[in-house]
Amino acid sequence: xxxxxNVHKSFGDLEVLKGINLEVxxxxxxxxxxxxxxxxSTLLYCINAIEKIxxxxxxxxxxxxxxxxxxxxxxxxxxxxxxxxxxxxxxxxVLENVALAPRIVKxxxxxxxxxxxxxxxxxxxxxxxFDVYPTKMSGGQQQRLAIARALAMRPDYMLFDExxxxxxxxxxxxxxxxxxVLREDGMTMICVTHEIAFAREVSDNIAFFHEGIIEEMGSxxxxxxxxxxxxxxxxxxxxxx
Amino acid sequence: xxxxxxxxxxxxxxxEMLEGAFVTLxxxxxxxxxxxxxxxxxxxxxxxxxxxxxxxxxxxxxxSRNTPALFQIYMAYFGLGAFGIHLSxxxxxxxxxxxxxxxxxxxxxxxxxxxxxKTQYSASKSLGMTNFQSYxxxxxxxxxxxxxxxxxxxxxxxxxxxxxxxxxxxSELSGxxxxxxxxxxxxxxxxxxxxxxxxxxxxxxxxxxSLISRRLFKGEI
Amino acid sequence: xxxxxxxxxxxxxxxxxxxxxxxxxxxVVAIVIGTILGLIIGFIRSESxxxxxxxxxxxxxxxxxxxxxxxxxxxxxxxxAWGYPLEPFVAGSIILSLYTMAFMSEVFRSxxxxxxxxxxxxxxxxxxxxxQTVFYIRLPIGIRTVFPSWLGxxxxxxxxxxxxxxxxxxxxxxxxxxLISRTQQPLEILLGVGLFYFLISYxxxxxxxxxxxxxxx
Numbered sequence: 167x168x169x170x171x172n173v174h175k176s177f178g179d180l181e182v183l184k185g186i187n188l189e190v191x192x193x194x195x196x197x198x199x200x201x202x203x204x205x206x207s208t209l210l211y212c213i214n215a216i217e218k219i220x221x222x223x224x225x226x227x228x229x230x231x232x233x234x235x236x237x238x239x240x241x242x243x244x245x246x247x248x249x250x251x252x253x254x255x256x257x258x259x260v261l262e263n264v265a266l267a268p269r270i271v272k273x274x275x276x277x278x279x280x281x282x283x284x285x286x287x288x289x290x291x292x293x294x295x296f297d298v299y300p301t302k303m304s305g306g307q308q309q310r311l312a313i314a315r316a317l318a319m320r321p322d323y324m325l326f327d328e329x330x331x332x333x334x335x336x337x338x339x340x341x342x343x344x345x346x347v348l349r350e351d352g353m354t355m356i357c358v359t360h361e362i363a364f365a366r367e368v369s370d371n372i373a374f375f376h377e378g379i380i381e382e383m384g385s386x387x388x389x390x391x392x393x394x395x396x397x398x399x400x401x402x403x404x405x406x407x
Numbered sequence: 408x409x410x411x412x413x414x415x416x417x418x419x420x421x422x423e424m425l426e427g428a429f430v431t432l433x434x435x436x437x438x439x440x441x442x443x444x445x446x447x448x449x450x451x452x453x454x455x456x457x458x459x460x461x462x463x464x465x466x467x468x469x470x471s472r473n474t475p476a477l478f479q480i481y482m483a484y485f486g487l488g489a490f491g492i493h494l495s496x497x498x499x500x501x502x503x504x505x506x507x508x509x510x511x512x513x514x515x516x517x518x519x520x521x522x523x524x525k526t527q528y529s530a531s532k533s534l535g536m537t538n539f540q541s542y543x544x545x546x547x548x549x550x551x552x553x554x555x556x557x558x559x560x561x562x563x564x565x566x567x568x569x570x571x572x573x574x575x576x577x578s579e580l581s582g583x584x585x586x587x588x589x590x591x592x593x594x595x596x597x598x599x600x601x602x603x604x605x606x607x608x609x610x611x612x613x614x615x616x617s618l619i620s621r622r623l624f625k626g627e628i
Numbered sequence: 629x630x631x632x633x634x635x636x637x638x639x640x641x642x643x644x645x646x647x648x649x650x651x652x653x654x655x656v657v658a659i660v661i662g663t664i665l666g667l668i669i670g671f672i673r674s675e676s677x678x679x680x681x682x683x684x685x686x687x688x689x690x691x692x693x694x695x696x697x698x699x700x701x702x703x704x705x706x707x708x709a710w711g712y713p714l715e716p717f718v719a720g721s722i723i724l725s726l727y728t729m730a731f732m733s734e735v736f737r738s739x740x741x742x743x744x745x746x747x748x749x750x751x752x753x754x755x756x757x758x759x760q761t762v763f764y765i766r767l768p769i770g771i772r773t774v775f776p777s778w779l780g781x782x783x784x785x786x787x788x789x790x791x792x793x794x795x796x797x798x799x800x801x802x803x804x805x806x807l808i809s810r811t812q813q814p815l816e817i818l819l820g821v822g823l824f825y826f827l828i829s830y831x832x833x834x835x836x837x838x839x840x841x842x843x844x845x
Contacts, residue, residue, distance in 0.1 A: 216529050243535035253530035257548050257624070266544060267534035299625070312530075319534055410709040473829035474822045475787040477801055482818050485808055489815035563693075570695035574794065581698060594705045602694045602702060609693040 167191050168213065168323060168356070173222035175208055182208050184378035185222070190323075190356060190371075195349060197357045197365035200375030201401060206358045207250075209375075210325045213356070214245040227322070243271065246316030250328040252308040254300035254315075260287065261296040264315045272319070279318075286314040290344050306337030310344050317348075324348065326357040362405055366390045374398045410595070417596045420587045424597075427583030428604050434501050434572075434579060435565035442508025442565075443558075449513035454520065464513065471510025476568045479503040484575045496577035504565050511561055512554075519554040520546075552624050559616040563609050570605070580604060633812045640807060647803030648824060654717065654799060655786045658724035662785065663778070665725070666732020671762075673733065674740035684733075691730035697791050699723050704795040720792035724785065731781045739774040740766060773843065779836040783829050800824065 168190040175183040182205040190196045198206040211217040213224055215231050215238040224231040226244060255263050265283035268274045274282070287293060290310040300308050309329055316324060326345070330338045342364050348355065349368045359365050365372055366386040373383040374393075382389055382398045393399045417424075449467060452460035471479070483506075484499035494502065523546055531541035573581035580601055588597035669688070673681055691699070704719040714722075751765045752758075793802030804821045808814045 211529075214533055216532060239532075239535055239537050242533055245533070247533040249526060249530065249533075251524075251526055253524075253526050255527070255530075255545055255549075257552065259625075267531075267536060270540055270544060271535040315534065469830060470822075470826065473783075473787075473833060474825045475790040475801065477790040477793075478818065478822050478825060481801070481805070481814075482822070485814035486818045567693075567695040570697050571791070573697060581695065595702070595709055598698055598702045598705065602698050605695055605698060606690060606693045610689075 167227065169225045170209075170213070171223045173209070173212060173224060174220045175205070175212055175217065176220050182378050183212070186380060188373065188380070190354060192354055193352050194370045195355045195357070195368055197359055197369040197372045198375055199359065199362060199365060199372060204375035205378045206375045207327050210247065210327050210356065210358055213325060214242050214247055243319055244322045245325060246319060246321035246323070247325040248309070248312045248316055248327065248329045250332050252305065252312045254308045254311055256299065256301050259297050259299055260292060260303070260311055263300060263311060264318045267315070268318050282318050286318045287311070289317070289347070290314045291340070304337060305333045306340045309333065309341050313344055322354065324353055324355045326355065326359070328358050328360065331360055360405065362390065362402070374401065376401070412596060413593055414596055416591045416593045417600050423583060423587060424580070424600060424604065427578060427580040428608065430583070431566060431569050431579040432608065434497065434504065434569050435562065438501055438504035438508050438565050439562050441505045442512055445505065445509035446512035446516055449509060450516040450520070453513065454517055468510045468513050471507045472514070476503060476507055477571055477574065479506055480571050480575060496572060496575045496582070499575055500569060500572045500577050500579070504569060508561055508565060512558065515554050515557045515561070519550045522553055523549050555620055555624070559613065563612055566608060566612065567605070634810060636807065636811045636813055636816065643803055643807070647798060647800040650797065651789055651799040654720055654724060654792055654797065655789045657721045658728045658785050658789065659782045661721070661725035662728025662732050665729040667736050669729065669733035670736025671740060673737045688730045688733060691727055696723070696727055696788055697794050699727065700791060700795050716792070716795050716797035719795055720797045724789060724792060727788070728781065728785050732778070735774055735777045735781055736770065739770040742770070742773060776836045776840040776843075779832060783832055786828060787825060
């Protein structure tokens with residue numbers, strides 16, 4: 167379970183998170199929507215400790231993420247993350263991209279790591295690309311590679327940071343299909359996304375972020391179909407029109 | 408043209424010419440190796456603003472890039488005499504080449520490092536890699552590809568500039584050529600052979616560097 | 629007993645100024661001629677087929693793969709042996725210009741090639757002739773992008789001009805070399821010389837970086 171209590175985060179004078187409270191249980195899918203600058207991506211970075219927080223507490227399976235005593239490298243093995251920019255490692259083949267971390271972080275044997283790599287790549291539909299270099303692939307394929315790479319670490323949670331916003335429109339579908347497969351697998355996910363229709367389809371809960379606070383949260387039916395707050399209505403009418 | 412070429416004199420002295428070429432290679436390789444070590448240090452202290460070393464680093468880099476190599480060799484050979492330091496021609500040329508290589512390579516390393524997107528680091532951290540692992544497996548290999556070509560050029564530059572040893576009586580290829588031609592006054596022949604030898608050495612370095620890079624760097628950046 | 633060595637005095641300033649002047653003159657000559665020739669060859673190379681390119685590039689490669697100092701010695705000895713000895717200034721200018729040309733042609737070739745063919749098609753479709761395209765589109769755009777690397781080559785030519793001293797041209801470093809053997813004050817003289825080069829090269833290199841940064845935006 168990921169538990170977020172009253173989290174504050176500032177960059178210099180700019181406060182981007184102003185007291186966030188959230189809970190994501192095992193097996194749940196939470197989508198976070200909101201305008202740019204609403205703090206939704208920052209929250210993901212705070213959850214996996216790439217960013218520090220100024221106040222509050224985040225726990226993952228009861229481990230305090232930002233406690234000095236916590237081994238954050240170890241903790242991140244529980245949390246797979248996929249970024250807006252796919253960040254494939256350009257000097258490694260597709261298979262090496264996926265097999266590297268299991269081998270050096272989890273100290274698996276080379277054969278084991280390769281086996282996992284091949285399995286995850288096949289899972290996301292890249293079974294024929296093992297020896298290709300990522301720069302030769304489309305953005306959609308590279309984004310699926312990034313998903314396979316994160317999955318190969320056998321994480322308990324997946325964090326997705328606007329993973330379709332840098333893609334050409336015709337490539338968005340294949341990446342969302344991959345997420346649907348994960349949903350079927352029962353993966354616990356937090357998706358920061360602009361794809362409202364997709365969020366509505368796969369999420370258990372949707373949180374609408376506005377200027378650093380959660381303006382509205384609930385089931386897709388509540389938040390998308392019957393938004394109560396004016397800011398939510400405005401946002402939705404803008405993105406859905 | 409009345410000039411009669413006499414090649415025999417040169418061919419008789421080939422062993423000595425080759426010895427000179429060996430010293431040329433020797434001094435340039437050594438100047439690269441030591442230069443690289445210092446450059447890493449200069450680049451790191453400059454990027455991390457570690458005072459007071461970062462000031463020393465900036466001064467070193469700017470002086471080495473903005474004054475002639477010949478000036479630096481003269482400084483090492485004549486100038487340091489004022490402090491009671493008397494270097495042999497070999498050491499003077501070596502120190503000058505190290506000084507310049509370190510300065511140029513420090514900037515090369517800094518640029519190479521900064522050209523790797525920060526997100527590569529976040530991505531490796533998100534996979535649970537330690538700082539060391541992120542640098543060793545992800546950042547440095549990519550950086551190495553970008554600095555490989557400038558490093559090769561710097562090496563060629565060192566080979567060519569070591570020829571300034573001729574002006575302080577060092578017995579690398581040019582200095583040795585100078586000495587040998589003064590014994591026979593076959594200036595043209597000796598320097599033509601020296602020119603060909605330099606050409607072969609630099610071509611050899613460049614071609615092997617590109618063959619090696621093809622083996623090393625399979626993916627694209 | 630009169631000393632063999634006499635210290636540096638104000639009387640030497642004329643000599644030093646002459647050395648500075650000679651360094652500036654030969655650098656400017658080499659940069660101007662080298663730029664013009666480099667521009668022409670760079671243009672030819674960007675326009676030519678593979679064979680012409682290969683021939684040109686292997687010729688230019690010789691200039692880049694043999695130390696400048698050897699080129700200078702060879703050339704001045706050669707014209708002497710031929711029976712037409714040249715003034716150190718003339719011989720030095722010729723070799724330094726050719727050397728500059730070799731590097732400049734590379735700079736200009738990549739600049740010409742960086743002006744994308746789509747832009748050329750666009751301008752041709754506007755009805756511009758070939759030479760109009762060259763003069764109104766390719767040259768202006770090429771020259772703008774080329775400035776930082778052009779400046780880099782020019783600065784290295786100023787520094788390399790010190791090597792012309794080897795064939796007897798009294799540029800700054802050779803002048804100081806002579807002053808050193810007379811005065812036995814190497815440090816003061818060399819520091820002065822170094823400062824001169826630094827004061828020319830450093831501000832210009834900063835300006836080059838500034839332009840480069842502005843273009844990157």
